[in-house]
Amino acid sequence: MLFRKSLGHIGQYFSMSKLIDKSHQNAICLLYHTIKTENSFHTNHLFHTKTIDELEWELDAVAGYFEFVTVEEFLKVKQDPSNNRRVCLLSFDDGLLECKTLIAPLLLKKQIPAIFFFNPEFAKGEKIFFRHLVSYTIAQINQKNNLTDQKKKELFAKLNLFKWSQENELKEFIFQLDNQIFAEFSKLKLFCSVEELLWLRSQGFALGLHTANHPLLTDLTLEEQIEQVRNGIELLQDERIKCFAFPFTDYGIGKDLMAVLKTLFDCSFGCAGLQTSSYKNHFQRIPMDDGSLGSIEKLKEEYLYYSLKKSIGK
Numbered sequence: 001m002l003f004r005k006s007l008g009h010i011g012q013y014f015s016m017s018k019l020i021d022k023s024h025q026n027a028i029c030l031l032y033h034t035i036k037t038e039n040s041f042h043t044n045h046l047f048h049t050k051t052i053d054e055l056e057w058e059l060d061a062v063a064g065y066f067e068f069v070t071v072e073e074f075l076k077v078k079q080d081p082s083n084n085r086r087v088c089l090l091s092f093d094d095g096l097l098e099c100k101t102l103i104a105p106l107l108l109k110k111q112i113p114a115i116f117f118f119n120p121e122f123a124k125g126e127k128i129f130f131r132h133l134v135s136y137t138i139a140q141i142n143q144k145n146n147l148t149d150q151k152k153k154e155l156f157a158k159l160n161l162f163k164w165s166q167e168n169e170l171k172e173f174i175f176q177l178d179n180q181i182f183a184e185f186s187k188l189k190l191f192c193s194v195e196e197l198l199w200l201r202s203q204g205f206a207l208g209l210h211t212a213n214h215p216l217l218t219d220l221t222l223e224e225q226i227e228q229v230r231n232g233i234e235l236l237q238d239e240r241i242k243c244f245a246f247p248f249t250d251y252g253i254g255k256d257l258m259a260v261l262k263t264l265f266d267c268s269f270g271c272a273g274l275q276t277s278s279y280k281n282h283f284q285r286i287p288m289d290d291g292s293l294g295s296i297e298k299l300k301e302e303y304l305y306y307s308l309k310k311s312i313g314k
């Protein structure tokens with residue numbers, strides 16, 4: 001991590017254009033989740049989210065090197081090695097409400113296409129995302145004056161250990177800390193509803209699936225994985241290109257599930273940064289809110305890391 005971070009700083013001595021040309025990675029996909037608002041307690045402790053103004057500056061900076069394109073155009077460039085067009089597909093994961101209220105208006109103003117990956121059970125209000133509850137609880141504990149910093153640190157570490165399959169244990173743990181936290185969290189509207197997602201669609205944006213309720217797929221049996229990736233696929237009926245994005249990571253995913261995805265979707269996405277994939281029409285995205293770097297610093301870090309890996313044959 002430290003090494004990668006230092007690449008972000010070394011990047012200032014390199015030209016972005018030269019890094020792109022040298023790597024032959026002229027079609028990239030960026031991953032964001034949401035933006036920071038005064039109510040972002042559910043995401044503040046998960047991501048380095050930007051404000052809407054910061055997102056606009058980041059996109060303006062990226063636009064100096066890449067042309068923002070739709071999924072169709074992105075695929076076209078990816079599938080043709082002789083196509084040198086520098087293109088960037090913008091993606092947002094988890095279907096959070098700010099995608100509709102703040103991000104879509106910004107993108108419409110700037111005429112930037114994007115794809116929004118959502119979890120049908122969140123959109124329908126059937127499930128919560130346990131990581132949002134963890135972040136929200138950390139924010140609440142942070143405000144408590146009756147706990148020492150050391151005690152808070154211990155609680156944050158414990159909260160961050162809960163897994164997707166331990167949602168009930170997590171709720172119980174939080175209830176024991178403060179029986180109001182979950183009650184307050186449950187009242188929040190955090191996700192776009194299905195209607196709001198379809199509104200995004202009506203505005204020209206693409207929608208893609210992100211599993212039913214965001215598990216770490218490698219924790220599940222193949223049958224459970226298939227159930228997760230099929231759920232809600234009917235909502236993509238109007239998509240010309242059907243897309244799927246792995247929740248958390250695609251690391252460790254087996255060939256069997258990749259074969260099933262091929263029958264259901266036209267392409268799939270991971271979030272391992274700039275790298276090529278051995279699976280056809282499976283692409284890695286660059287996670288933009290996993291650190292405090294600005295967009296060009298982050299891209300330079302990715303390109304330098306990619307070039308270094310290539311130079312040692314990885």
Ligand SMILES: [Zn+2]
Nearest residue numbers: 093094247248
């Ligand atoms: Zn996600």
